[in-house]
Amino acid sequence: MKKWIRWPGFIVFIAVIVLVAGGSYLFAGSIVKKLIEHSGTDLLGARVELDRVNLSVMPLGFELQNLQVTNPDNPMQNAVQVKRIKFFMSAMELLRLNVVIDEMSVDNVRLNTRRKESGAVLKKAKKAVAPEKSQGLDFSLPKIEFPDVKDILSREKLRTLDLAQEAETELDNARDKWEKNINALPDKGKFQAYEDRIKSIKPVKTGDTVKDIQAISDALGELKKIKKDIKQDIARIKKAKSDLSQDAKTLRTQFDHLAKAPADDYAHLKEKYSPSSSGALNISRALFGNTITYWVNVAADWYRRLSPVLKNAIDDEKTQTPQQVRHKGIDVRFAEDAPSPNFLIKSAHVSLELEVGDIRGEINNITSNQEVLGLPLTFSFFADKLKNAGELELVGTFNHTEPGHSEDKISFRLARYKVENFVLSESDTFPLSLKQAQSDLQAEVQLNENELTANMLSAVQSAEFVTTWNKKPGSLARSMENALKDVNAFEIKVDISGSKENYDMDVSSDLDEIIKNAIGQQVRQSIDKFEKQLEDRIKEKTTAKIAELESRFGKADQLQKKLDKREKLGDEQLELAENNIDALIKAKKNKLKKKMDNLSDKDQKKIDKLKKKYKNLFK
């Protein structure tokens, strides 16, 4: 046994363990300090520094002194400086490789403090996306400059001219068609030929009553045939008249549309190019839009910075692929009796020392994995002794507990915020400042997954606007200045909706109505002038064409008259034929009567017999 055991080795082992444990205790502070500084610097791309880290064993915890996080965009400034961060950790959870901090205190947080030396690093591992800066407090007077009417009409296609072109084509087609149709109809010559034929039909008198009657019957037959032909011709003419009338009706409808088209063109172009008085005077957006956009971007940037904290670690693991395991492998997770996220700060008490005053707050459930914890991150900050304001309250919830669904809510209230010399516009055309005012501000922001809705209301009182002209103001600017001088209180409403990346912002204020009333008259006059010009030019461009087409359309009446005339000729010939027929029938009847009167009884019987036989002949 002794051959295989060397007891001094056990002593050496114990000595090594004690040495390692002692060394860890002694150097743990330095190790943690270096760890925080290196990983923080890598993450931010700007230097993160700590003065000192103290370790306490019972209970297990750390105290970080003077944490300085350099602003990556301004290396001579700290974005955040914290005098002391103290926290205690659960040793049992640490054995499970989970960092669970029951309580943390973050004292004396200051923002934007000056650095003694630059905190820039040569290589920026990850550069935080800076918020879009406000594009300066520029301001344009309501736009009352109108585009040139000639330019508009050379650029825009008038519907009237298109309709005129269509109408002209239709008219040409109709004209060609009717010229052909009318040429094919019976004309004066044909009717004259009928007349000649009618007049030429005269039964030849032989003296023999029976032969004369037969001649009259033959003539009647011929006349009836001519009458039938004339009737057919008249029917053709009538049909053509009806068709022509229908075509004329269709063309008339087209011309009616054409007559209305210039008014429609005017309405369309007016809508497109003429600024309505209300649209031109969204003064609230012009004055406050940039400032609001800037603060919205600041809020979005802070949310972006906080996003990694809220990002679900489990989701990350699910997306890991076996190619990522080289020398590290994958930690396979199993069901836990008491699930705990890898990182959790149950409660953090924060005190901020800002220029505006001290703000205290509490943040709960800071974790990289809310899904495992089952509780959302909540925070509340409060201040009541601010330099330029009454109370400040900021309350929020970031709920990412359900997989695939997140719901973040922030509510902000700032009472009696005093505004002094707040520049609203640096524009030469209207340099406006708010010399003093007091504002009550309320805002609610909600983000469901990527759907953003936010509304803000600022009630401003005791407002005093001032303008500092560098050059002589225009009449419009002067009117606005005078209107704003009388404004003492107003409200600004902001509604935001859309996605985080692409949202619509609607800014409205009762200042809009005040300014609109003040300068509306001047703007209205300019608009009227522009609209009159536009209307006149459209008329000028379309009237001649329409008149020409109307004139050509009027010629359709002549066709109608032509057809009427032909129908009349037909009617005359028909009448002539009918008169002749009547006359022949009468003559025939007379002849027959005379013959009948002179007949013997024997003949009478023969006639009756013949009548029966040839009854058709005597009709």
Added chain:
Amino acid sequence: MLDSFARFLKVLNSETEPGQISLALAFAMIAGFTPLLSLHNLLIILMVLVLRVNLSAFIVGLTVFTGLAYLLDPLFHQAGYSVLNNESLKELWTSMYNTSIWRLERFNNTIVMGSLLLSLLAFIPFVLTVNYLIVRYRTSLLRWVEKLRIVKLIKGSKFYGVYKSLSGLTGA
């Protein structure tokens, strides 16, 4: 390192018990294949120090097996992944996962599990094989090796100087 290797050769060529060398190399295999800062390696260190195994063989073996581990990582990962995702063992792993000491051991990591499992499985066969090889080396191969021209050349080198000086110090 040169010293350690020279010491190892000296031990190999000496009358040291083959079991002490093979056991040292087997412990080195576990410590070298698995991530060094693992809880089980504390136990390996304790055993290396308390059991009378050859320390030079352990140091040389640790160096060699650590290098080999880099090449065998994909194999360890695959083995660990298969074992940890085996349905029939799930209950065992779940129970271990809920125990702090095993969590500290990081048994649920595919590399830790794969490398530890494979090196434990290879432990006894490895000891027996190395034992046999040492005996064979000493009985037949050693004399034949010493006659080789290359060995004679080595004997004239700096390395051999170190080796000799160590032999002189220990009187071997």
